Amino acid sequence: MSENSLTFEERELERRRARVERLNGLADIRVETTHRHAYYAANLQRLIASLLIPGSRVLEVGCGLADILAAVAPTNSVGIDISPRMIEHALERHPQLDLRVADVAHDELPEGPFDTIILSDAIGLLDDIQIVLERLRQLLAPQGRLIVTYYNFLWEPLLKLAEQISLKTKWPDQNWLSMSDLEGLLNLSGYEVFRRGTDVLLPTSIPVISKVANQLSAKLPVVREFALVDYFVARALPEAKPSTLPTVSVICPCRNEKGNIRDAVARTPLMGPKTELIFVDGNSTDGTVEEIEEVIRSYTGPLELRLLPQGDGKGKGDAVRKGFNAAQNDILMILDSDLTVPPEDLPKFYRALVTNKGEFINGVRLVYPMEGEAMRFLNLLGNKFFSVALSWVLEQPIKDSLCGTKVLRKRDYEAIAANRNFFGEFDPFGDFDLLFGAARLNLRIVDLPVRYRARTYGETKISRFSHGWLLLKMTAFGFKKLRMGL
Numbered sequence: 001m002s003e004n005s006l007t008f009e010e011r012e013l014e015r016r017r018a019r020v021e022r023l024n025g026l027a028d029i030r031v032e033t034t035h036r037h038a039y040y041a042a043n044l045q046r047l048i049a050s051l052l053i054p055g056s057r058v059l060e061v062g063c064g065l066a067d068i069l070a071a072v073a074p075t076n077s078v079g080i081d082i083s084p085r086m087i088e089h090a091l092e093r094h095p096q097l098d099l100r101v102a103d104v105a106h107d108e109l110p111e112g113p114f115d116t117i118i119l120s121d122a123i124g125l126l127d128d129i130q131i132v133l134e135r136l137r138q139l140l141a142p143q144g145r146l147i148v149t150y151y152n153f154l155w156e157p158l159l160k161l162a163e164q165i166s167l168k169t170k171w172p173d174q175n176w177l178s179m180s181d182l183e184g185l186l187n188l189s190g191y192e193v194f195r196r197g198t199d200v201l202l203p204t205s206i207p208v209i210s211k212v213a214n215q216l217s218a219k220l221p222v223v224r225e226f227a228l229v230d231y232f233v234a235r236a237l238p239e240a241k242p243s244t245l246p247t248v249s250v251i252c253p254c255r256n257e258k259g260n261i262r263d264a265v266a267r268t269p270l271m272g273p274k275t276e277l278i279f280v281d282g283n284s285t286d287g288t289v290e291e292i293e294e295v296i297r298s299y300t301g302p303l304e305l306r307l308l309p310q311g312d313g314k315g316k317g318d319a320v321r322k323g324f325n326a327a328q329n330d331i332l333m334i335l336d337s338d339l340t341v342p343p344e345d346l347p348k349f350y351r352a353l354v355t356n357k358g359e360f361i362n363g364v365r366l367v368y369p370m371e372g373e374a375m376r377f378l379n380l381l382g383n384k385f386f387s388v389a390l391s392w393v394l395e396q397p398i399k400d401s402l403c404g405t406k407v408l409r410k411r412d413y414e415a416i417a418a419n420r421n422f423f424g425e426f427d428p429f430g431d432f433d434l435l436f437g438a439a440r441l442n443l444r445i446v447d448l449p450v451r452y453r454a455r456t457y458g459e460t461k462i463s464r465f466s467h468g469w470l471l472l473k474m475t476a477f478g479f480k481k482l483r484m485g486l
Contacts, residue, residue, distance in 0.1 A: 001441045003333055006184050007219040008263065008267060008342065008344075011453075016106075016127065019082075019172065020082055020083060020084075020103075020469070022172055023082060023083040023085075023086065023125075023172075024083050024084065024085040024086070025085075026083075026086075026169060026171065027083055027085035027086040027088075027089055028085070028089075030064065030065060030086070030169060030430040031065065031089050031167055031182065033169055034065065034067075037168075039203065039204060039205040039206075039210070040200065040203040041067060041068075041230075041403055043107055043199065043203070043214055044068065044120060044121070044149065044200070044229065045067070045068055045071040045072060045202050046111045047149065047199045047200075047229065047231065048068060048072050048118060048120060048149070048178050048186055049071070049148060049419045051071045051117065051145075051231070051233055052072055052073065052147075053116075056073060056114075056115035056116045057076050057077060057113075057114050057115045057116075057141075058071075058072070058073035058076075058077040058078075058114060058115065058116045058117070058118060059077065059078050059079075059080070059087040059110060059112075059114040059116075059117045059118070059136075059450070060073075060078075060079045060080070060117075060118045060119075060120065061080055061081030061104050061118065061119050061122055061132070061136065062080075062081055062082070062104075062115065062120070062121075062122025062125065063081050063090065063099065064081060064090065064122075064124075065081060065086065065089055065090045066079045066085055066090040066093065066094050066099055066119070067094075067095055068120055069094075069097060069118075070093075070325040071095060073230050074096065074097070074118075077097070077098065078097070078098045078099075078100065078110045078114075079097060079099045079100070079433055080099070080100050080101070080102040080104060080109070080110065081099075081101065081102075082101070082102070082103045082104070083101070084101045085153060087099050087100065087101050090109060092110065095147055098110075103130050104126070104135065104136070105127055105128050105131050105135070105187075106133050109135065109136075109139060110139070112138070112139035112140065112141070113139060113140060113141035113142075113144060114139050114140060114144060115141050115143075115144050115145070116145050116146075116147060117136050117140060117145075117146050117147070118137065118147045118233060119147070119148045119149070120145075120147075120148075120360050121149060121150060121151065123148055123175070123176060123177070123182070124150060124151070124174035124175045124177065124447065124482070125171070125172065125175075126175070127368075127451070128347060128451065129175065129185050129189075129367075129449065130188055130189050130448075130449070130477065132187065133146075133186065133189035133190075133191065134189050134190065137189060137191065137236045137449065138191050138360060140235075140236050142167055143235075144235070144236065145233055145234070145235055146186075146191060146232075146233070146234045146236070147231065147232070147233055147460050148182065148186075148231065148232045148234070149229055149230070149231045150177060150182060150229075150230055150231075151228055151229060152179075152225075152226070152227060152228055152229070152230050153176065153177065153178055153228070154197070154225070154226060155228050166380055172369075174369070175367050175368050175369070175449075176367055176368075178365060179196065179230050179232075179368060180232070180397055181367060181399065181449070182232060183196070183232065184397075184446065184447055185449065186232065186234050187357060187375070187446075188348075188352055188446070188448060190236055190239055190355075191235065191236055191237065191241075192234060192235055192237050193232050193233070193236065194233065194235065194484065195232070195233035196230070196231065196232050196458045197219070197229055197230075198218050198224040198225075198227035198229060198231070198232055198234075199214065199218050199219075199227060199228075199229040199231065200214050200218060200220065200227060200228040200229040201213040201217050201218040201223070201226065201227045201228065202214055203228055205276070209289075210355075220366070227313075237399045239355060240355055240356060241354070241355065242354060245272040245273060245354065245380070246271050246272050246329070246330035246331050246354065246409070247272050247273055247275070247276075247328075247329035247330045247331070247332070248271040248276070248330070248331045248333060248350065249275075249276050249278060249323075249324075249326065249327030249328060249329040249332055249333070249410070250275065250276070250277045250278065250333045250334075250335050250343075250346065250378070251278050251280060251281045251319075251320055251323030251324060251332065251333065251334050251335070251338050252264055252277060252278065252279050252280070252293075252323075252334075252335045252336075253282065253310075253316050253323065253334075253337060253461075254279055254280065254281055254282065254284065254288055254317035254337035255281065255282035255283065255284050255288070255337075256284045256285060256286040256288060257286075257288055257337040257338065258284070258286045258287045258288045260337050260338060260339050260450050261279070261288065261291045261292055261295055261337075262291070262295060263339055264277070264279075264335065264337060264339060265277065265301070265303065265305065267293055267339070267342065267343040267344060268303060268335065268343040268346065269343065269344065269346060269347055270302040270303065271331075271346065271347055271350045272329075272330075272331070272350070272354075273302070273333070274304065274329060275302070275303055275329070276303065276304040276306060276327070276328065276329060277303050277304070277305055277306070277335075278306045278307075278308055278326060278457060279292050279305075279306070279307050279308065279337075280306070280308045280309075280310055280319040280320070280322055280323040281307065281310060282310045282314070282315075282319055283309075283310065283315075289307070289309075292307045294307075295305065304325075308322060308323060308326055310322060313431065315430075316404075316421070316429050316430055317429050317431075317433055318428030318430075319430075320334055320430040321430070322435075324410075324413055325417075327410060327412065329352065330409060330410055331339070331353060331354075331407065331408070331409055331442070331465055332407065332408055332409070332410050332413055333346060333349060333350075333405070333406075333407045334404055334406050334407070334430075334457070335404075335405065336404035336405065337343055339453070340365075340452055340453050340454070341363055341365070341403065341404065341450050341453075342450070342451070342453060342460060345363075345405070345450045345451075346405075346407075347364070348448055348450075349361045349405065349407040349448060350407070351407065351447055352407075352446060353408070357446055358443075358444045358445060358446025359408065359409070359412060359438070359443040359444045359445075359446075360406070360407075360408045360412070360434075360435075360438040360443045360444065360445045360446070361406070361407040361408070361446055361448050361452050362398060362400070362401075362403065362406055362435070362445055362446065362448065363400065363403035363404070363405035363406065363447075363448055363449075364399045364400040364403055364447045364448060364449045365400050365403050365450060365452035366399055366400045367399070367449035368451040368452070389401075389430075390435065393439075395439070396398075396439065396444075396445045397447065398435065398445065398447065399447050400447070401431055401432070401435060402429070402431055403431075403450070405450065406431070406434055406435075408434070408438070408443070410443065412438070413434075413441060415441055416433075416434065416437030416438065416440075416441060417437075419437065419440060419441065420433070420437065
């Protein structure tokens with residue numbers, strides 16, 4: 001069976017199976033090379049022990065060989081790991097520990113409550129960080145704490161080099177997370193970070209020098225930015241829910257996407273008391289309109305389906321504006337019809353807006369490793385460049401300005417539209433129009449990471465060079481209007 005013929009659920013299951021097999025294969029290597037990393041491991045154990053209250057009941061997620069758990073919480077604690085082979089080795093090393101095989105995102109978890117949950121160098125390998133953090137939140141005791149350690153991404157080139165010359169175990173591609181990304185994910189998942197720090201400036205043992213570097217210099221201003229380990233301590237906050245849940249309008253601009261229409265309908269979830277899915281067709285020639293009409297006729301599910309012709313308008317930005325103007329519900333969402341951002345992720349955006357984590361929720365594709373050809377290399381470089389440029393222009397952190405999935409309340413969009421003459425009709429894509437408009441109104445923009453999938457039907461509509469030049473001009477235009485007031 002070809003990759004394209006598999007359903008989304010089958011592709012996801014196959015990807016998870018391949019990931020477990022890869023980690024199983026690394027388990028034996030991990031045991032054989034433990035002695036190489038003993039100094040780094042001892043420093044990590046020292047750090048985590050300093051953050052723990054003695055006698056705490058601890059859950060370690062992604063415990064690996066369980067050496068940290070055995071060192072810092074040897075009794076009344078639990079360790080879980082997705083790799084059966086890793087747990088097998090861990091039990092051989094620490095038979096007194098309660099160690100279990102579990103996929104923290106999907107399987108049944110150990111019974112709480114736990115005083116402390118540890119994710120040490122594990123968050124980079126998680127398939128969906130937000131789902132995991134939300135699930136773990138339910139296991140914390142009322143005064144419980146979450147401890148997260150992860151490596152500083154400034155070290156990425158050195159760590160990759162160490163893998164190439166066999167000084168470090170070669171792990172699968174990890175999530176691209178800065179400290180601000182991690183803090184943002186913790187906030188989205190219902191935590192408050194109240195302590196953050198750095199440690200381990202020198203991960204190899206040099207008498208006297210290493211101790212001073214790791215336990216003193218790694219804490220100092222400026223120098224700390226170059227430390228290998230970042231860490232957070234967070235607590236779970238009570239979740240604020242509105243008394244009445246808002247309704248949702250999902251806008252799906254499409255042009256020549258016939259093969260994605262049925263999946264878009266089948267996979268878009270009901271959110272709130274009512275969800276409408278509006279297809280805005282940009283004069284398709286592959287039978288997309290006929291497919292939409294047929295689906296609407298035969299559909300019996302919970303969504304309200306509508307088809308809106310784009311008419312003489314051109315570009316995704318025009319299609320989005322027409323869809324937003326036609327929308328009848330409280331919250332507006334954009335779903336790209338190529339489904340590279342899965343419809344299954346839309347409830348995350350809904351929860352973030354409804355629980356007041358932000359006022360404009362912006363999808364981010366640049367945190368998780370991408371499937372195959374989900375994004376070409378030059379497109380990836382362009383997206384990273386524009387994320388830096390837009391963060392500077394908007395004076396809010398924007399990691400991915402060009403992700404198509406953006407969510408806001410209809411009332412806020414109407415305010416953006418009413419103030420559009422400040423910028424004018426300058427953006428054929430719609431992304432900058434919405435981001436600049438939100439910044440102009442001082443809306444809080446929050447990044448929400450999504451896993452970017454490969455397209456299974458149709459072709460990309462993006463021209464890297466002509467569109468890249470246009471985006472560059474729009475960035476300069478935004479700087480002139482927002483930062484210079486011209």
